[in-house]
Amino acid sequence: MKMHITSAAAGFLLLAGIGAAAAEDVVIAPEQETVIKEYVHKQPLASVKLPGVQLSIGSTLPDTVELHEVPNVKYRYVVVDNRTVIVDPGTRKIIKVIE
Template identity: 45%
Template sequence: MKILVISGAFLLLSLGGAAVAQTTTVVVPGEVKTYVEKQDTPSVTFEGDVAVGTALPDTVEIHTIPDQPDYGYVVVNKKRVLVNPKTRAVIEVIK
């Protein structure tokens, strides 16, 4: 019985560590980046660091990308930023 309990505990610890170590990488289609780079959109000012995972406030207007409902963009602090329009989280800082 002790071996079974120890094995179960080891399994739980192993799975927990694996879950923590996983990261999510979003592969953005090239045409999305190309579209965003070509847009003449004014920059908005954002206090703080704009990095992947940063949630932008409701006061920042997210622009849509035609035929790409999973992506939006904003020019923040003169950097083009891809955003998940549902969560408002930054997916990628283009430039």
């Protein structure tokens, strides 16, 4: 009986963790992504190098990286290794990498 309770508790914690991770996902509406891509194309930035920083969703950019505004969009962007990186300015976490 004790083993079943422990397994059930572990399963619940695992599911709770998955739900919390999913809640952090940020989805950019296709219209917003189009606006961002067009703006970035018209306002090109020099690409920066960030050794040791993985360009993956959820990674945090260092404070030394300057984030650039897109009018009427709450997210910011920067170009890293010739890829446009969309960032949540509050957390500095990467929410999308546009190739």
